[in-house]
Amino acid sequence: MGEEIAISLKNISKCYKRYARPVDRLKEILLPSKSYAQEFWALRDINIEVPKGETLGIIGQNGSGKSTLLQIIAGTLTPTTGEVFVNGRISALLELGSGFNPEFTGRQNVFFNGQILGLNKEQIEAKFDDIAAFADIGDFIDQPVKTYSSGMFVRLAFAVAVNVEPDILIVDEALAVGDIKFQFNCFLKFKEFQEKGITILFVSHDSNSIKRYCNYAVIMNNGRIIYQNKPNEVVNYYTNLLFANETVKTNEELTTKEERNLNPPTSLTVGGNLEYRYGDARGEISKFSIENSEGVCTQTFISCEKIKVQLEIITKEFIEFPVFAMTLKDSRGEDIYVTNTYTQNLDVPNLPANSLVKVSFEQSINVCPGDYFISLGFVSLSQGNITPIDRRYDAVQIKVLSLNNDHSSGIVNLQSKIHFEIQ
Structure with missing residues (x-):
């Protein structure tokens, strides 16, 4: 050895x-x-x-x-x-x-x-x-x-x-x-x-x-041992194992052509990013985009500028207690900010089949320069049980650039103003 x-x-x-x-x-x-x-x-x-x-x-x-x-x-x-x-x-x-x-x-x-x-x-x-x-x-x-x-x-x-x-x-x-x-x-x-x-x-x-x-x-x-990989990919699959009613699949089974292209859970490349996607397919996040403060769709932003993440969701069946979610992660996949309609106490009505829902998340990207991932979610919260319908983890990678040549490090950007006086 x-x-x-x-x-x-x-x-x-x-x-x-x-x-x-x-x-x-x-x-x-x-x-x-x-x-x-x-x-x-x-x-x-x-x-x-x-x-x-x-x-x-x-x-x-x-x-x-x-x-x-x-x-x-x-x-x-x-x-x-x-x-x-x-x-x-x-x-x-x-x-x-x-x-x-x-x-x-x-x-x-x-x-x-x-x-x-x-x-x-x-x-x-x-x-x-x-x-x-x-x-x-x-x-x-x-x-x-x-x-x-x-x-x-x-x-x-x-x-x-x-x-x-x-x-x-x-x-x-x-x-x-x-x-x-x-x-x-x-x-x-x-x-x-x-x-x-x-x-x-x-x-x-x-x-x-x-x-x-x-x-x-x-x-x-x-x-x-059913799956092994980089930590972010492993945690994504483990989350699916915990919340989705899917058959447990091993590394080898997840690499088949059918699994990659047809059935959730699946890992696929979207716009150069490795996206992990799963759900019961009763609906789907069919489109999404990210706009900067000037309304331009892009993946590059300035630290602390306002951004808008927009989703289009289509339902195939009746959905009870729908929840729409967005997560910002750092380059290692660690959650930085998680929000959804439930935690913000927004009353979303039940959705009939064949509904089209447009959802937007508006926020300031108050993080230090670096690479980040945005994950999107559409789930049902019925009788206290979370049922994933379409979860799109690491759906898009974004780059955040420094604001006004400020090269402070860390995760969040608190926009500190420093004053000093020499006497």
Whole structure:
């Protein structure tokens, strides 16, 4: 295996045995020739390679096999079949509570957990002040961890995980427990690790975090990796999987000619952009355009100028509780601004079949210079359920230029006016 590969999984599967009654387990021990168990395959045929220095995002619904996969990589579970190759020291922050003894104090658990991760006592002592400072739990460091809140617990666990000089860091959704300051510090640590070339496996239900911090991402469903691609494309497909009543499709199935050209979900090139489009096809966003402040259709704008996004929507069937939406994303696909008729409390009547609806979104493009994407949506919100009719993610890419030679950086443009006086 090449030195450039941090993790390699080949044909990994994990099977558990389920017994209808406790006595069935005993029967199987006494009569090994007969099985009384029902097999449950938590993982099936996982194949993936993670290069050194990559941040891999893993998303999927509860029960999809994410945690089982991470435990196999971390070495706390053994696969039923397949080969696992890990190149370097792993530090894993998995289920809340794993690796800590609730009767020990925080200080004792730092030394206990550090030794499990491969450090000796002298190395842990040298790092202890940094760990305590990052956890920031004060005098609770000398109290039993069973008295900790979930937030304090994960702060200490993460502080240990990132201060043992790992080659590979695994984080399974734990950061959602901490407060905003702690999450900010964690993601600063992520950036530091990425700059050092440390490999990160990151499980999260926060799609924006996946897009912001990961180089690559995969979707797990029913114990399999069903799709892998750049984070923005993966999140788009995952959103479809969550909200649309579509059959789950794999990478290979999504690349067939029929899937690209005929049926949603589909990825297609529109005006040089890779658009991701899906819905139940009871209606469609048939046309759209973007105008600048002078009423000219264009894809290039000046920061802070007023723009108008216009849609034409055609219905094929009766639509109950229609909602029209627009989203502005940055170049990585992270949402910057999301709006729709529902959140703005606009009362849109039910639409008969064969209706033509013209919708416009007028706003100032108050963002700093850069490349952005606009996504469009037409959904039905009936009895609290969102049913996509035509979602056009990343429908068009736009470029925003600087205003009055102002090269301020960031995301939003607050049009700051700076005054100074020298006396």
